[in-house]
Amino acid sequence: MVNEFHQKHGDYSPYRISKELGISQHTVTKYLDTEQPVKSDNSKLSKFAGEKIANNILSVNTNQQSILNNILTLYVPSLHFDADLTYSKGSFYRKGNVAEPRYKLDKFPQTEDTIELDNIDDVIGDEALESVVFDLPYIVKTSWVNVASKVMELYKSFDSAEELINTNKAMLELARRKLKRGGIMVVKTQDTCVATSAGAKQLWVSQIVLNHAECLNLAHEDTFILVSKKLMLTKHEKQHRARKNHCYFLVFRK
Ligand SMILES: C[S@@+](CC[C@H](N)C(=O)[O-])C[C@H]1O[C@@H](n2cnc3c(N)ncnc32)[C@H](O)[C@@H]1O
Incomplete structure (x- = not known):
């Protein structure tokens, strides 16, 4: 019954089908052929002449390169970042899916063409950049974090919450100083x-980043949320809070 109804009304969402048939949404999704993508109810979205809804840029994604390209498309006319202050090995740009930045910098350079962040003033003047990106470590070393992990070795970590907070604030200030108005x-x-x-x-x-950006008079233009497809789950006797499986790409304008 559910599949038959869905074939007749291909653009009805599972929610709408459940209302029309008087059954739960869970039952609808259970009976719908999972091989066949269920079309969402687009009737409430405005359609622009000739444009497909499928091309819309959404705020949530499971692929960080798609998010970076979406940000470039919406906010950076040159379609590449002028500088990446935490380039590391450049996984943002892996396989050429995202254009490489003009300047690669990092506190701990990992590639030959990466400039030491401490030397930034020698290569980039103040108010010289159209766009800048950074991605600091978010891990604070604790007894429950495996400090020997390869990811920690490459991406580094902080010794205290205070160091993490101060570094984030200092990076916002540095990036702002290097940006054009x-x-x-x-x-x-x-x-x-x-x-x-x-x-x-x-x-x-x-x-903390949003609050400090506001203090620096940076306009918060957009937020993109990256949801992790894979998650290494830990064993614990009692879980106390939600395990975080998302992170943010915050977009500011000077
Ligand atoms: C999560 S990684 C960046 C990964 C990078 N976006 C990529 O695509 O591969 C964090 C980077 O921040 C740098 N970093 C660590 N501590 C820092 C600090 N105190 N100040 C500035 N950068 C730091 C690390 O060297 C590392 O490359």
Whole structure:
């Protein structure tokens, strides 16, 4: 019955089908042929002449290169970042899916053409960049984090919450100083948990970045959310808070 109804009304969402047939949405999704993509109810979205809804840029994605390209498409006319301040090995640009930045910088350079971040003033003048991106580590070393992991070795970590917060603020200030007026700053960031004497505590890094950006008079243009497809789950006797499986790409304009 569900499949037959869906064939007749191909553009009805599972929610609408459930209302029309008087059954639960769970039952609808269970009976719908999973091989056949269920069309969402687009009737409430405005359609522009000749444009396909499928081409719309959405705020949530499971692919970080799609998010980066979407940000470039919407905000950076040159379609590449002028500078990446935390280039590392350049996984943002892997396989050429995202255009390489003009300047690659990092506090701990990992490639031959990456400039040491401490030398930025020698190569990039103030107010010289149209766009800049950075992606700092979000891990604070704790007894429960495996400090020997390869990811930690490559991407580094902070010794304390204070160091993480101060570095984020300093990077926002540096990136702002290097941006032209009207330039775009993209910050990849993630909330985290830190150990305190009273147990694990949430550290809302994204909120700290947003607050400091506001203090610096940066306009918050957009937020993109990257949802992880894979998650290494940990064993624990009792879970106390949601395991974070998303991070943010915050877009600011000077
Ligand atoms: C998560 S990684 C960046 C990954 C990069 N976006 C990529 O596509 O591969 C974090 C980077 O921040 C740099 N970093 C670590 N500590 C830093 C600090 N205190 N100040 C500035 N950069 C730092 C690391 O060297 C590392 O390359």
